[in-house]
Amino acid sequence: MKTRPESLLLLIKLVTLHSLLVLSASQDFDFFYFVQQWPGSYCDTKHGCCYPSTGKPASDFGIHGLWPNRNDGSYPSNCDSGHPFDASKISDLLSQMKSNWPTLSCPSNDGLTFWGHEWDKHGTCSESVLNQHGYFSTALNLKTKINILQALENAGIKPNGSQYSLSSIKEAVKGASGYTPWIECNNDSSGNSQLYQIYLCVGSSGSGFIECPVFPTGRCGNSVEFPVF
Ligand SMILES: *[C@@H]1O[C@H](CO)[C@@H](O)[C@H](O)[C@H]1NC(C)=O
Numbered sequence: 001m002k003t004r005p006e007s008l009l010l011l012i013k014l015v016t017l018h019s020l021l022v023l024s025a026s027q028d029f030d031f032f033y034f035v036q037q038w039p040g041s042y043c044d045t046k047h048g049c050c051y052p053s054t055g056k057p058a059s060d061f062g063i064h065g066l067w068p069n070r071n072d073g074s075y076p077s078n079c080d081s082g083h084p085f086d087a088s089k090i091s092d093l094l095s096q097m098k099s100n101w102p103t104l105s106c107p108s109n110d111g112l113t114f115w116g117h118e119w120d121k122h123g124t125c126s127e128s129v130l131n132q133h134g135y136f137s138t139a140l141n142l143k144t145k146i147n148i149l150q151a152l153e154n155a156g157i158k159p160n161g162s163q164y165s166l167s168s169i170k171e172a173v174k175g176a177s178g179y180t181p182w183i184e185c186n187n188d189s190s191g192n193s194q195l196y197q198i199y200l201c202v203g204s205s206g207s208g209f210i211e212c213p214v215f216p217t218g219r220c221g222n223s224v225e226f227p228v229f
């Protein structure tokens with residue numbers, strides 16, 4: 001039988017559409033980065049920070065996000081514009097969000113913009129595993145499993161403006177969590193490397209920490225400042 005070019009083209013289109021649909025419905029990530037940030041290092045930069053409208057956050061690490069990532073180091077983003085952030089779905093979590101996931105962006109605001117960005121950019125890429133409420137409650141729950149500030153302080157690493165070795169910071173977090181963290185630094189306004197974010201990896205179901213399949217890139221100085229907040 002001779003196939004007419006038009007029907008062949010239609011067939012190709014249908015097969016392509018089908019594989020796209022299958023891909024988008026299945027899980028397109030392998031694990032999560034659970035990222036916590038030190039507010040002192042966010043604020044101690046050229047751009048500075050603004051405290052949320054609810055007041056100065058606690059002197060503690062705050063959640064930045066729970067980011068789906070792939071084992072090859074790449075990550076999906078902005079996966080479902082059809083399910084934008086809806087604050088009414090997490091009304092029962094808002095008081096925990098304010099204390100554990102504070103925004104520091106300017107101008108001062110209540111945090112909904114930050115949380116909405118995290119959901120729209122990252123959370124929509126793990127919807128096959130966690131719906132919006134599950135995404136935020138999972139991150140809040142992960143924070144209760146490891147007290148990073150306590151782990152550092154127990155190792156004599158205090159947010160008092162002193163410099164600490166990168167290896168001592170990693171060891172302290174590994175000792176308390178059982179898993180090797182990734183440390184991200186930023187620069188203060190005079191160019192000193194400082195402890196900015198701590199990454200731990202989480203299995204794709206969101207239920208617990210795992211060893212990281214791959215680490216982000218970038219590096220801290222060997223000695224990093226832990227600024228006061
Ligand atoms: C910060 O705390 C550490 C650990 O207790 C201590 O060794 C260091 O001298 C302190 N630095 C400042 C500037 O107080």
Ligand SMILES: *[C@@H]1O[C@H](CO)[C@@H](O)[C@H](O)[C@H]1NC(C)=O
Pocket residue numbers: 185186187191
């Ligand atoms: C910090 O400054 C150094 C050079 O002083 C630069 O190489 C590095 O990229 C900066 N890091 C960040 C996170 O901006």
